């Protein structure tokens with residue numbers, strides 16, 4: 001299957017919810033070797049296209065961080081509001097109980113757009129299929 005077809009089937013760029021919890025994605029960044037203090041155990045070859053996940057020592061993937069609500073009653077608007085508030089509060093924000101956590105890391109293959117998700121809460125890896133990009137999000 002070509003990468004174009006894979007991405008064409010996607011309603012959203014990434015799952016809008018994760019097991020019923022709202023997710024705000026930070027935006028794609030080119031993966032750099034120094035990005036992680038503790039590098040996630042990426043596969044050696046991409047499951048989608050079979051190409052190596054590194055090119056001359058550099059990852060051939062982009063990464064995205066997902067801010068996940070701690071409760072199913074929180075909406076995407078709640079999370080956005082909370083993030084704005086925290087940005088305004090600066091250092092004081094740490095005293096507030098978080099309503100969302102940067103729990104998910106997404107990895108996208110540069111050649112076939114396959115997305116792998118690392119759930120740092122459960123330390124599980126998920127390879128997304130097109131059903132995960134619908135309005136109902138991903139239900140692992």
Ligand SMILES: [Zn+2]
Pocket residue numbers: 046047048049050051109110111112113114
């Ligand atoms: Zn690939």
